[in-house]
Amino acid sequence: MSPSGMGVPLVETAPRRRQASVRLLSEPQVSRLSLYRRQLQALPLDSPPTIHSHTLAALCGTSAAHVRRDLMTIGFAGSPVRGYDVEQLIGAIGRQLDAPEGQRAVLVGVGQLGRALLNYFTTRRPHLRLVAAFDIDPEKTGRVIHGCRVWPLAELGEVVREQGITVGVLTVPAEAAQEVADRMVEAGIAGFLNFAPVPLRLPARTFVEEMDITTSMERAAYFARALVGGGRRKDEQRAG
Amino acid sequence: MSPSGMGVPLVETAPRRRQASVRLLSEPQVSRLSLYRRQLQALPLDSPPTIHSHTLAALCGTSAAHVRRDLMTIGFAGSPVRGYDVEQLIGAIGRQLDAPEGQRAVLVGVGQLGRALLNYFTTRRPHLRLVAAFDIDPEKTGRVIHGCRVWPLAELGEVVREQGITVGVLTVPAEAAQEVADRMVEAGIAGFLNFAPVPLRLPARTFVEEMDITTSMERAAYFARALVGGGRRKDEQRAG
DNA sequence: ATTCAGTTGTGAACGGGATCACAGCGTTAC
DNA sequence: GTAACGCTGTGATCCCGTTCACAACTGAAT
Ligand SMILES: NC(=O)c1ccc[n+]([C@@H]2O[C@H](COP(=O)([O-])OP(=O)(O)OC[C@H]3O[C@@H](n4cnc5c(N)ncnc54)[C@H](O)[C@@H]3O)[C@@H](O)[C@H]2O)c1
Ligand SMILES: NC(=O)c1ccc[n+]([C@@H]2O[C@H](COP(=O)([O-])OP(=O)(O)OC[C@H]3O[C@@H](n4cnc5c(N)ncnc54)[C@H](O)[C@@H]3O)[C@@H](O)[C@H]2O)c1
Numbered sequence: 001m002s003p004s005g006m007g008v009p010l011v012e013t014a015p016r017r018r019q020a021s022v023r024l025l026s027e028p029q030v031s032r033l034s035l036y037r038r039q040l041q042a043l044p045l046d047s048p049p050t051i052h053s054h055t056l057a058a059l060c061g062t063s064a065a066h067v068r069r070d071l072m073t074i075g076f077a078g079s080p081v082r083g084y085d086v087e088q089l090i091g092a093i094g095r096q097l098d099a100p101e102g103q104r105a106v107l108v109g110v111g112q113l114g115r116a117l118l119n120y121f122t123t124r125r126p127h128l129r130l131v132a133a134f135d136i137d138p139e140k141t142g143r144v145i146h147g148c149r150v151w152p153l154a155e156l157g158e159v160v161r162e163q164g165i166t167v168g169v170l171t172v173p174a175e176a177a178q179e180v181a182d183r184m185v186e187a188g189i190a191g192f193l194n195f196a197p198v199p200l201r202l203p204a205r206t207f208v209e210e211m212d213i214t215t216s217m218e219r220a221a222y223f224a225r226a227l228v229g230g231g232r233r234k235d236e237q238r239a240g
Numbered sequence: 241m242s243p244s245g246m247g248v249p250l251v252e253t254a255p256r257r258r259q260a261s262v263r264l265l266s267e268p269q270v271s272r273l274s275l276y277r278r279q280l281q282a283l284p285l286d287s288p289p290t291i292h293s294h295t296l297a298a299l300c301g302t303s304a305a306h307v308r309r310d311l312m313t314i315g316f317a318g319s320p321v322r323g324y325d326v327e328q329l330i331g332a333i334g335r336q337l338d339a340p341e342g343q344r345a346v347l348v349g350v351g352q353l354g355r356a357l358l359n360y361f362t363t364r365r366p367h368l369r370l371v372a373a374f375d376i377d378p379e380k381t382g383r384v385i386h387g388c389r390v391w392p393l394a395e396l397g398e399v400v401r402e403q404g405i406t407v408g409v410l411t412v413p414a415e416a417a418q419e420v421a422d423r424m425v426e427a428g429i430a431g432f433l434n435f436a437p438v439p440l441r442l443p444a445r446t447f448v449e450e451m452d453i454t455t456s457m458e459r460a461a462y463f464a465r466a467l468v469g470g471g472r473r474k475d476e477q478r479a480g
Numbered sequence: 481a482t483t484c485a486g487t488t489g490t491g492a493a494c495g496g497g498a499t500c501a502c503a504g505c506g507t508t509a510c
Numbered sequence: 511g512t513a514a515c516g517c518t519g520t521g522a523t524c525c526c527g528t529t530c531a532c533a534a535c536t537g538a539a540t
Contacts, residue, residue: 191464
């Protein structure tokens with residue numbers, strides 16, 4: 001479950017299972033690799049051309065062993081003493097994560113959150129771009145927001161198919177989420193970022209990243225209490 | 241790391257370890273319990289007063305065994321045939337997740353994303369409320385946005401201490417995140433929701449939920465490719 | 481009263497991600 | 511040249527969340 005944290009591959013009814021034919025990175029690995037790359041790219045220009053697992057680990061909040069293990073599984077080798085070549089590593093990660101020809105994404109639901117995300121992602125790197133937005137409200141369609149055109153929902157299928165879009169961001173109200181998601185799947189979307197506070201029920205061969213902010217907040221609250229509160233938890237429970 | 245969904249307890253340098261005095265739920269358990277409750281509360285008024293593990297599982301995209309196991313660990317019993325009492329269960333979950341006296345949260349960084357979140361959380365349930373916002377920009381402070389007063393950053397310590405606030409949402413630019421987070425810790429915040437795309441380095445007894453949207457998006461893109469690609473990962477990519 | 485269908489509760493097995501530990505080696509210093 | 515340091519690569523291990531499987535049980539039906 002994922003937003004934080006939590007990643008959620010959803011299959012038809014009960015059991016969750018992802019299966020791919022070839023070598024597939026695990027969900028946490030993809031997350032970490034994505035983070036490694038971002039941190040490497042954010043390195044100051046005058047920093048050395050190689051980096052140690054320790055250093056990268058510190059930048060990413062992991063352990064050095066973890067970093068080495070990850071780089072091992074993508075077959076990237078470093079040199080003792082010098083460490084890993086930063087340029088090369090960025091390239092190697094890209095070769096794992098990015099589609100060679102780039103990938104495009106759409107956003108559905110141009111409300112408060114949708115607009116913030118549009119702004120955020122249209123100023124981002126080009127290998128994964130938000131290229132279209134959709135809304136059901138005629139007030140919102142037709143305009144161009146943050147360089148991204150807003151289409152009527154009815155055009156979804158055509159635009160997605162025409163451009164071979166595979167990734168979708170869902171920021172519609174909870175009540176509409178399942179229905180809209182179904183339409184997106186039908187159009188060809190296979191990877192979802194779902195911000196609606198409702199778990200999507202989608203067919204297999206589909207991946208949903210649940211960005212459940214409410215749940216994440218409750219987690220933060222729970223562990224904040226657990227960590228600072230120290231004691232004070234009752235073990236009393238109730239039943240019918 | 242979590243983002244992505246993923247939960248991230250960060251300790252000083254390398255090793256991550258959470259330790260609490262008493263019985264502590266695991267991170268995924270807290271997420272699921274939070275979700276169970278939300279789904280139960282969203283049940284139609286005319287639905288039966290009890291619910292089976294199957295049904296709840298379907299609503300939450302998990303398995304029945306999982307639900308039973310979770311309810312077992314919080315010591316909540318159901319009856320064969322009838323299932324679990326919905327009212328009682330909602331109460332039992334609350335007794336686990338919520339602070340008896342309620343919990344308050346602050347948000348720092350009233351930008352695009354911050355405003356969206358303010359709007360979202362001030363219309364939410366009362367056991368966990370956003371009670372104050374902070375920004376460094378004098379243009380933004382002094383006003384009341386969505387029922388939430390925006391203070392100058394300088395007031396952070398006082399407000400947090402005065403109201404015993406333990407949870408904080410971070411929506412400042414990446415460059416400012418670490419510094420602001422440090423100030424929040426100093427003021428007494430122990431649970432974080434970090435939307436800045438930078439892993440926070442915080443002392444032990446602190447919990448960070450990394451809401452790394454970029455990473456989540458790359459995960460969705462990666463698995464979308466992996467799943468629809470059907471076989472090849474390298475070149476196999478079709479057009480519309 | 482008795483049977484029966486279907487659900488809960490839970491020990492046990494499983495799987496896989498995180499972590500450990502160390503051998504091997506490249507680099508630098510002298 | 512060579513010694514020594516410290517980092518990488520990786521088998522092995524650990525740990526914990528997930529899943530299985532089934533006995534116990536409840537309520538309904540007859
Ligand atoms: N705002 C936040 O900070 C926040 C935080 C967490 C979760 N969410 C969730 O994200 C979603 C959007 O939140 P928001 O605050 O932007 O709401 P919003 O009401 O501002 O935006 C919703 C948008 O979706 C559009 N819409 C409605 N039905 C649609 C349909 N069937 N097809 C296409 N578009 C449709 C509306 O016209 C509107 O533009 C909600 O599910 C909300 O629960 C929001
Ligand atoms: N907008 C999005 O959809 C989105 C998505 C993912 C992540 N993020 C991240 O969330 C953060 C905020 O994004 P945004 O789009 O709202 O940016 P924004 O520029 O609109 O808002 C940033 C706000 O933080 C305030 N600020 C700056 N420095 C500060 C400081 N030291 N103390 C307190 N406040 C300070 C600014 O005055 C501004 O109001 C960024 O880190 C961004 O990377 C945003």
